[in-house]
Amino acid sequence: xxxxxxxxxxxxxxxxxVETVFGYPxxxxxxxxxxxYRDGSIRHVITAHEQGAAHAADGYARATGKVGVCIATSGxxxxxxxxxxxxxxxxxxxxxxxxxxxxxxxxxxxxFQEIDITGITMPITKHNFIVKDVNALADTVREAFRIAxxxxxxxxxxxxxxxxxxxxxxxxxxxPQTPRRKPVPQSALTQIAAAIAACKRPLIMVGGGAVxxxxxxxxxALSERLRAPVVCTLMGLGAFPASHPRxxxxxxxxxxxxxxxxxxxxxxxxAVGTRFSDRVALNRDKFAQNKTVIQIEIDDAEIDKNVTxxxxxxxxxxxxxxxxLPMLAQRKDAAFEKAALAYKAAEQKKxxxxxxxxKILLAAAGHAPAECIVTTDVGQHQxxxxxxxPFEKPRTLCTSGGxxxxxxGFGAAIGAAFGTRKHILFVTGDGSFNMNMNELSTAxxxxxxxxxxxxxxxxLGMVRQWQKLFYQSRFSQTVVNKKTDYVKxxxxxxxxxxxxxxxxxxxxVLKKAxxxxxxxxxxxxxxxxxxxxxxxxxGQTYDTIITEWEET
Amino acid sequence: MKYTIxxxxxxxxxxxxxxxxxxxxxxxxxxxxxVCATEDATxxxxxxxxxxxxxxxxxxxxxxxxxxxxxxxxxVESDAVFRELLLIKIRxxxxxxxxxxxxxxxxxxxxxxxxxDTAILELTGKPVKLDGFINMVMPYGILESxxxxxxxxxxxxxxxxxxxxxxxxx
Numbered sequence: 001x002x003x004x005x006x007x008x009x010x011x012x013x014x015x016x017x018v019e020t021v022f023g024y025p026x027x028x029x030x031x032x033x034x035x036x037y038r039d040g041s042i043r044h045v046i047t048a049h050e051q052g053a054a055h056a057a058d059g060y061a062r063a064t065g066k067v068g069v070c071i072a073t074s075g076x077x078x079x080x081x082x083x084x085x086x087x088x089x090x091x092x093x094x095x096x097x098x099x100x101x102x103x104x105x106x107x108x109x110x111x112f113q114e115i116d117i118t119g120i121t122m123p124i125t126k127h128n129f130i131v132k133d134v135n136a137l138a139d140t141v142r143e144a145f146r147i148a149x150x151x152x153x154x155x156x157x158x159x160x161x162x163x164x165x166x167x168x169x170x171x172x173x174x175x176p177q178t179p180r181r182k183p184v185p186q187s188a189l190t191q192i193a194a195a196i197a198a199c200k201r202p203l204i205m206v207g208g209g210a211v212x213x214x215x216x217x218x219x220x221a222l223s224e225r226l227r228a229p230v231v232c233t234l235m236g237l238g239a240f241p242a243s244h245p246r247x248x249x250x251x252x253x254x255x256x257x258x259x260x261x262x263x264x265x266x267x268x269x270x271a272v273g274t275r276f277s278d279r280v281a282l283n284r285d286k287f288a289q290n291k292t293v294i295q296i297e298i299d300d301a302e303i304d305k306n307v308t309x310x311x312x313x314x315x316x317x318x319x320x321x322x323x324x325l326p327m328l329a330q331r332k333d334a335a336f337e338k339a340a341l342a343y344k345a346a347e348q349k350k351x352x353x354x355x356x357x358x359k360i361l362l363a364a365a366g367h368a369p370a371e372c373i374v375t376t377d378v379g380q381h382q383x384x385x386x387x388x389x390p391f392e393k394p395r396t397l398c399t400s401g402g403x404x405x406x407x408x409g410f411g412a413a414i415g416a417a418f419g420t421r422k423h424i425l426f427v428t429g430d431g432s433f434n435m436n437m438n439e440l441s442t443a444x445x446x447x448x449x450x451x452x453x454x455x456x457x458x459x460l461g462m463v464r465q466w467q468k469l470f471y472q473s474r475f476s477q478t479v480v481n482k483k484t485d486y487v488k489x490x491x492x493x494x495x496x497x498x499x500x501x502x503x504x505x506x507x508x509v510l511k512k513a514x515x516x517x518x519x520x521x522x523x524x525x526x527x528x529x530x531x532x533x534x535x536x537x538x539g540q541t542y543d544t545i546i547t548e549w550e551e552t
Numbered sequence: 553m554k555y556t557i558x559x560x561x562x563x564x565x566x567x568x569x570x571x572x573x574x575x576x577x578x579x580x581x582x583x584x585x586x587v588c589a590t591e592d593a594t595x596x597x598x599x600x601x602x603x604x605x606x607x608x609x610x611x612x613x614x615x616x617x618x619x620x621x622x623x624x625x626x627x628v629e630s631d632a633v634f635r636e637l638l639l640i641k642i643r644x645x646x647x648x649x650x651x652x653x654x655x656x657x658x659x660x661x662x663x664x665x666x667x668x669d670t671a672i673l674e675l676t677g678k679p680v681k682l683d684g685f686i687n688m689v690m691p692y693g694i695l696e697s698x699x700x701x702x703x704x705x706x707x708x709x710x711x712x713x714x715x716x717x718x719x720x721x722x
Contacts, residue, residue, distance in 0.1 A: 118566070127619075130566075301614035314721060
């Protein structure tokens with residue numbers, strides 16, 4: 001049938017099973033918005049700012065495992081997506097970003113709201129397209145979804161010129177192919193199976209790739225088979241149940257002391273879907289010293305990139321583990337597992353009476369509605385959430401790991417709410433919140449069940465902590481002392497505003513907040529001297545972990 | 553160390569930008585890059601000379617292979633055929649012509665343009681041969697020169713088309 005480009009796009013989105021998109025209309029994308037309006041079957045969520053739309057599409061994708069879609073107009077609309085696209089790129093989140101652009105007659109003439117968005121997003125997308133011919137549109141959209149959702153996932157941008165949106169072409173519906181997972185042959189794993197059989201102290205290190213590959217079940221089975229303790233990177237949290245005795249917490253710069261000890265003592269490290277980032281490996285040359293490292297990874301370029309490994313296998317994690325598991329015997333030696341349990345018990349016993357922020361997070365974890373999804377911004381509150389919140393299932397945490405995008409969490413919360421219809425706990429800090437607080441209007445418009453825990457220390461806590469540690473407490477621009485009344489702010493947007501000032505407020509306020517199926521902002525007035533510990537300084541080795549703050 | 557990489561890439565606008573932008577942002581040092589069409593109209597061939605070590609070679613090939621527009625990629629071994637083309641305009645008055653003709657014959661360079669006081673010479677060969685020739689004509693005065701950058705093809709029946717495609721591996 002003959003359709004115009006804008007209609008072809010809408011039909012292609014429907015082919016891909018897209019139900020919800022996030023975006024913001026504008027001059028060069030009017031025809032696509034008109035086609036969405038006339039079609040009426042795709043829910044479009046208008047955010048306050050295009051950055052919010054990109055983060056919402058990202059949160060939608062992380063929480064559901066489906067491809068997130070965001071739409072923006074040319075020029076500033078497109079450039080406002082950039083931080084969101086980069087966030088998704090660094091964390092390998094499948095995203096399709098659609099932008100309109102000026103017509104071919106105006107292209108390259110610095111026309112109104114013309115920008116080279118494919119040029120701008122080249123280093124932060126898996127691939128991008130500029131569509132100049134309507135006959136190429138349908139296949140380009142299909143290819144974009146395929147690229148975004150296959151292999152190591154990531155964002156893809158499609159820039160569609162105005163003339164393409166209005167030109168007619170033949171459209172034949174197609175059923176998309178489900179991304180295929182290539183089986184991994186046993187022959188690729190014989191050395192790995194032998195290395196595992198020979199080891200004494202195996203440790204499983206789980207990264208975001210495990211979540212992406214939906215490999216939780218297989219990782220659990222691997223841990224059972226090897227009696228191996230499990231540590232997760234920030235991106236891997238949720239891939240292994242936090243309540244399990246063998247779960248030893250997050251690893252890396254702000255990981256647990258137990259994880260650090262195990263990383264030092266293990267003679268075999270099975271790294272599953274992790275790229276050994278500088279926040280995890282810290283000192284990449286010494287990280288894997290004196291141990292055998294096995295890397296299971298879908299991106300060839302990540303193998304031996306940061307840490308040189310002993311054995312590696314290129315492939316889908318779930319498929320690799322499905323082949324590997326029958327090759328492994330049940331381990332009987334439980335010495336390392338017991339050591340892990342002992343370290344963990346000792347670390348828990350040592351836990352001091354922590355500050356108000358910790359107490360609020362622990363109480364929130366205890367009282368949040370079942371199946372709650374957590375999103376965070378970036379900073380101290382993010383690390384506290386990662387350390388303290390018990391993530392039992394994959395896709396229950398949306399956080400910006402690689403790019404570290406302050407302002408990510410609100411958009412992500414909106415996206416996750418639309419994607420899952422579950423209650424969302426959005427943990428933020430007063431620094432991050434101020435970056436995209438405008439999205440409260442979106443949350444209120446749609447009455448989304450988002451509880452916002454605003455860890456308000458009147459400071460940019462994480463940077464301040466670094467200034468304390470590395471810059472002799474010269475708090476340059478980190479003690480912000482905004483005079484904002486966040487309770488009134490929430491109320492003015494039509495949300496509920498609550499505050500926690502002392503320990504006694506925690507339970508009543510949280511219970512009230514969680515009982516409301518609409519946006520609630522809880523202003524948690526915490527001290528600026530609550531720090532994130534443990535900490536390993538950048539570039540240092542795991543034996544230098546700091547667990548107590550030395551006041552200087 | 554110098555390494556040479558050959559790649560078959562989509563013959564579309566923007567592909568060269570994708571490849572060169574990748575080098576820039578990953579901090580790889582490129583000595584030369586040559587691109588040309590192939591017998592298959594959908595593909596171009598790139599030959600890249602990299603200055604680096606084994607780690608950078610491996611990373612650069614893997615990162616390039618991830619680009620959707622890079623179809624096949626191959627490290628060109630040192631026994632392959634390497635060629636480069638040089639066009640060089642030198643100062644050459646009537647008194648010097650004989651000398652320059654002789655020199656050209658030794659290097660099998662062609663004289664493709666001559667004026668009262670200049671000559672343009674064309675030479676094809678391995679980059680070291682071109683270096684040697686440039687060295688020899690330097691005293692006459694080089695007015696300008698253009699080199700294409702090296703292009704290479706492996707010996708025997710092995711072809712770049714037969715390389716495994718990364719996207720098929722996963």
